[in-house]
Structure formats: structure tokens, C-alpha cells
Amino acid sequence: MNDAAADPLDDELAKARSGDRAALGVLVQAHQRSVYSLALRMLGTRDLAEDLTQEVFMQLNGNLRSIDSNKHLRFWLRQVASNRAIDQLRRRARLQWTSLEEETQLFSDEEDSDPLLQRHMRALLAELSPPARAVLLLRYQEDLDPQDIARTLDMPLNTVKSHLKRSLESMREKTAGPLPVRCEDNST
């Protein structure tokens, strides 16, 4: 809603477009976390995620002139990262999700994160198709609304909504199992 407010990264983008390497460095640092997380949770392993992140930023280098604002840049990075990840997953047919068990960095390890929820989340991501996984991540990691997700993935809005609905239902079923957290919830 507050899009009209000046984004300090718009200036950095303008400088980067005119060849300022330091400004480009600022943009890379500002957005790498988002691109890397998207790649990591789509592909499931750190190595693949790092490769994809690198490819996305290399591609950005050649497309910098076509990007006119930081908002546009965020959209572009999410779009390219999601589409590349979906393509990669389709090419591989089935990702080795067993390796996710060893991935300690897949989820946020901040103080309020719930390890049980992380396990459910891991199971949910593993069972989703690549596009559905991208929809879920853009919604809950990147906090995009369904319209923006549809635009980013070039997908009909109703498809986005049905992916989100199914993911939520699946998550609800998982968390409704015989878990200590659930017991506490019932008691209140």
C-alpha cells in the first residue's frame, strides 16, 4: 500500500544500471537471501540452491537495463528463480527429498521457530508438485498475495488459489495429528 514511498534501493538500482559496481553489490546483498531461500526450499539442497542463486544473479547482470525499480527487481528475481527451479525439478523428474532430512538450513532457526512445524513443513514441501511448491513459498516466504503469485508464475489466479487451499488443508491435516502441540490447543 505504501508503494509511493521512495525506496532507497531505487537509487542503487539507477547507479548499478549506469555501471556502478558498488551499487550492484548492494542490490545483490539486499536480495540474495530471498533468492537463495526460494531456491533452497524449491530444490532441497544447499549446493543446488547456491548454483541456482548464482545463475539468477548472472542473468540479472544482462537484464539490469530492463529493470526500472527495486519493486520490479524483486518481482523479476522471484520470477526467474521460481521458473528456473520449476524447470530444474521437471528435468530431474523427482528430487531426492531424503536429503532434506540432513539439511539443517532449510528453515528459519530463529528463536520462535517450531521444530515440529518444520518437520510438517518439510513433509508438505516434499509432497507438492514444483508449481504448487513455488506458490506456497511465494505466499508464505515472500508474503505475496495470490494476484502477484499468479503474475510471477504466469499462472491463472484460480490455479494459485486452489494450490494454496490444498496446501493449507494438507498442513491442517498434518498438524491435526497426535501431537503435543495439538493437545495443548485442544485444552484451551
Next chain:
Amino acid sequence: MSNDIESRMRAALRPVAPREEFSQTLLARTLIETAARPKPRGFTAARLRPMAWWLTASLAASLVLAVGVHQHLEQQRLQQSGLEARREVLKALRVTSQKLNLAYEAVKSQSTSLDDEKSGV
């Protein structure tokens, strides 16, 4: 309940930072790539504009030359046809003059033979 699940999913899916080592590598590679890349806009603006000017100038010069050559050839053609017409007229006059001379000779010889006949009587 749904909002609770959604907020917990958001919490679990907060973006995570890549390894510091990777972060540095990514930054370095991106910057190296930028330095190595030629600047296409510089090329188009600085080089294509004079190229376009030269192209326009040479096209205009070619056009002027073509018009000049065409006019010169047309003039030569007209001059040639004028000379040809003059030759034709002179030839016609010459032929007419010869015919008149023949007629004059014929008339003259006829009148001479009539005079001789009269004097013989």
C-alpha cells in the same frame, strides 16, 4: 485456526541467509561479470548515430549523382535526335533539288527540239 496455521507457516518459511562464503563468492562473481561485460548502450549511442549519419549522407549523394547522370544522358539523347532530324531534312532537300534539276533538263530539251522543227520548215 487457519490464520494460526498460516502465521506459523510464515514463521517457518522466513528467508534464511546463505553461507557467508557463498555470499562473498556470489558478490565477487557478479561484480567480475559486470566488469567483463561490454556496454551495449555505449556502442549503440556512440557508434550507431554517426553510422546512421554517414549512411544518410551517402544515400543522398548517390541520389544526386543518379539524377545528374540521368539528366546528362537525356540531354545527349535529345541532341542526337535533333542532329538526326537535321540530316533527314538536308537529305530530303537534296533529293528534291535533284528531281527539280531533272525536270528542268527535260523541259529544256523538249523546248529546244520544238524550235528546231519550226526553223526546218
